Amino acid sequence: MAMEVTQILLGAQAIDSTVRKHAEENLKQFQEQNLPSFLFSLAGELANDEKPVESRKLAGLVLKNALDAKEQHRKFELVQRWLALDPSVRAQIKACLLKTLSSPAHDARSTASQVIAKLAGIELPHKQWPELVGTLLSNIHQVPVHTKQATLETLGYICEEVSPDVVDQDHVNKILTAVVQGMNSSESNNDVRLAATRALYNALGFAQANFSNDMERDFIMRVTCEATLSPEVKIRQAAFECLVAISSTYYDKLTSYISDIFNITAKAVKEDEEAVALQAIEFWSSICDEEIDIMEEYGGEFSADSEIPCFYFIKQALPALVPLLLETLLKQEEDQDQDEGAWNIAMAGGTCLGLVARTVGDDVVPLVMPFIEENITKPDWRQREAATYAFGSILEGPSPDKLLPLVNVALNFMLTALMEDPSNHVKDTTAWTLGRMFEFLHGSALDTPIVTSENCQQIITVLIQSMKDVPNVAEKACGALYFLAQGYEDMGNASSPLTPYFQDGIRSLLQVTHREDAGESRLRTAAYETLNEVVRCSTDETASLVMQLMPMIMMELHQTLEGQKLSADERERQNELQGLLCGCLQVIIQKLGSLEATKYFFAQSVQNTDQLMGLLLRVFASRSATAHEEAMLAIGALAYATGPDFGKYMPEFYKYLEVGLQNFEDYQVCAITVGVVGDICRALEDKILPYCDGIMTQLLKDLASNQLHRSVKPPIFSCFGDIALAIGEHFEKYLMYSMPMLQSAADLSAQASGADDDMTEYTNSLRNGILEAYSGIFQGFKGSPKTQLLMPYAPHVLQFLDSLYLEKDTDDAVTKTAIGVLGDLADTLGTNAGPLIQQSVSSKDFLNECLTSYDHMIKESAEWAKLAISRAISF
DSSP states (O other): OOOOOHHHHHHTTOSSHHHHHHHHHHHHHHHHHOHHHHHHHHHHHHHOTTSOHHHHHHHHHHHHHTTOOSSHHHHHHHHHHHHTSOHHHHHHHHHHHHHHTTOSOHHHHHHHHHHHHHHHHHHGGGTOOTTHHHHHHHHTTOSSHHHHHHHHHHHHHHHHHSOGGGSOHHHHHHHHHHHHHHHSTTOOOHHHHHHHHHHHHHHGGGOHHHHHSHHHHHHHHHHHHHHTTOSSHHHHHHHHHHHHHHHHHSGGGOGGGHHHHHHHHHHHHHHSOHHHHHHHHHHHHHHHHHHHHHHHHHTTOOOTTOSSOOOOHHHHHHHHHHHHHHHHTTOOOTTTTTOTTOOOHHHHHHHHHHHHHHHHGGGGHHHHHHHHHHHTTOSSHHHHHHHHHHHHHTTSSSOHHHHHHHHHHHHHHHHHHHHHOSOHHHHHHHHHHHHHHHHHHOSTTOSSOSSOTTTHHHHHHHHHHHTTSOHHHHHHHHHHHHHHHHTTGGGTTSOOTTGGGHHHHHHHHHHHHTOTTTTGGGHHHHHHHHHHHHHHTOOGGGHHHHHHHHHHHHHHHHHHHSOOOOOHHHHHHHHHHHHHHHHHHHHHHHHHHHSTTTTTHHHHOHHHHHHHHHHHHHHTTSOOHHHHHHHHHHHHHHHHHHGGGGGGGHHHHHHHHHHHHTOOSSHHHHHHHHHHHHHHHHHHGGGGHHHHHHHHHHHHHHHHOSSSOGGGHHHHHHHHHHHHHHHGGGGHHHHHHHHHHHHHHHHHHHHOTTSOHHHHHHHHHHHHHHHHHHHHHHHHHTTSTTGGGGGGGHHHHHHHHHHHHHHOOOOHHHHHHHHHHHHHHHHHHGGGHHHHHHHSSSHHHHHHHHHTOSOHHHHHHHHHHHHHHHHHHHO
């Protein structure tokens, strides 16, 4: 049954593209014509020690790709395809894979490990291949050491691939025993120890029961801590990675180990190689994350019924931990500012210090200030940069009262350093620190502002000057201006201290976008993001300047659309620039549409909007998802600003709208297009009617498709509500299609509770989408003679509201929309709804609970609903 595939697999790796393409075609043909033979031949190639390592490794990878894919719908198809194969063929393939674990060739063993794990991920949940774990565990005692290593690697991959509930506890215990024995210092072979330590990392999620048992937990922790002292650097690194994972998975079990772990991590941070030291710092960052989460969830009020109490490990470790972290800040690398992906001990230490400040607040300040004062004026750039980094790191967490006196003193110093320090490293960190000052300690909510009309000019002059500096410093200066502007966003139309410098700011930012080196250090992107923020916080006083900016940005967009022949790299840069320019236009349109001084400008300047729409439509000809998204959002803003006048663009725009709704590959484009349909509904109201058949057909297709990413489904439901609100009783013809879809999604969302955080978040957004649809449909039909058409659906809607109320873990947004829907139903169906509401299980309790809610939005919705219900019942 197996075929000779060696030559084809070697051909598929040939340098000659003709040979390569021919081989790839052959593989594809073989797969399509005879799948069982194809998969078995690949497994046979992988298992055959006489074959070349290159062909074996590729055979394993092709086999793995035939079992798994990133896209959910494709993955589902591949799983079904494997399960449909003849069991005897599957058994032969699995036997080949298990045999390969004893191969002397490391690459072949490692590839087989991954394929076995993929198959375990498919078969174990279907109660198949029950003997797998037992077979692997019997390998652990095999004599060739490399078989033991490969088996531990396989067990690790299996733990990563399958969910804990498909492996019974007895097997979990045996896997952990094998793994922990492999990690033990008595194990003489480093490859085995390393494979075991990495396997433990993946198996930790399975070890809930074992971590609840004091003796077993002590044993696992002892072996892990011993492994951090191994002579082999990779084993030490893997052991610290396990400690990091333990800190987040089993935070509540760490009390008796924490001081030993502090000593181990401190030694590693001071003395070990960078890869190990980074993980040691990561342990404390992870503890900070846990404690910040716990405190946010309970608002600092712990009671006996808190699920996980906070043990304040960071607070206890402060006196020793802060000096340790401050020491790391002096270990900078010469070129760390130029490399975007750079990560080293100094950066990790600063990040951890920032998390410590968020965890303990004011307590961190007295421990850090002496270090800053001692180093900030030293001749060595490393000391000045470390002091500046330390100061910037502690600006989020401590109270404004504690920080403002320090920041008021530091501000002048920092502005001078940004202009005059001879080191680019110091300037880079200084500009970043200024940005953090403006982000956390400046804004309308603070009693004593750090930015005043007295110092504003100096601040802006320095930032504008620094935008001409080297790219990484200029990028941070843009960031500081961004946060400076953002602090004035809540002031409404009141004049802000920035107003006099508005024109200079915009001019300087545009100059930055035209710099030759604007492609480095994200500089161009930062300049446009800052330009957008400056526009957002503009007022009537500066409206005319925003209007002047519009034709300039349109001109730049026009230039990117003119047909020059570009290389692939140039085209990518151009698409990115189109996205930035469309994003900027979106902000300008929103601003001009909302300011008193300019909101009528849109209605009058037909020529301008025609040109603008023409440009945005031309962007759709590019092949870039980012540019598409931004152009779509700009058109949504234009529809909102022009209102009913947008109707004249619909005949031309509609085809692009349809393409966006069909874009399953770039699902973000699809989601944004759905949102734009909502904007257009609000702008055109019933003038959208001629396009509704096409839009609804496409939305229903999207919902029925298993290829579309699930995140697009909630906005589609909301969109039903937008359409119904816009066209009122004309929605009648879509009821028989949309209502059953809403009902089945509602039923599905009622069953999805109690899953992980991601699922809970998704379920809440799905429920919100469904409720917004119901709300729009009820409101759309209100006052129409056709409200009777909604009666058959009312019981199901009430049942859905009951299920949400009874479940108790819905978030506030869902509760607010849900109580609103109860009111909409009563308001639209009137006396017909009365008896149904009276019979429903929990409407009354739900209403009473919302009426006493602390959230004033929920309370307000509930008061309105109460009024509507009392009218429906009292008649």
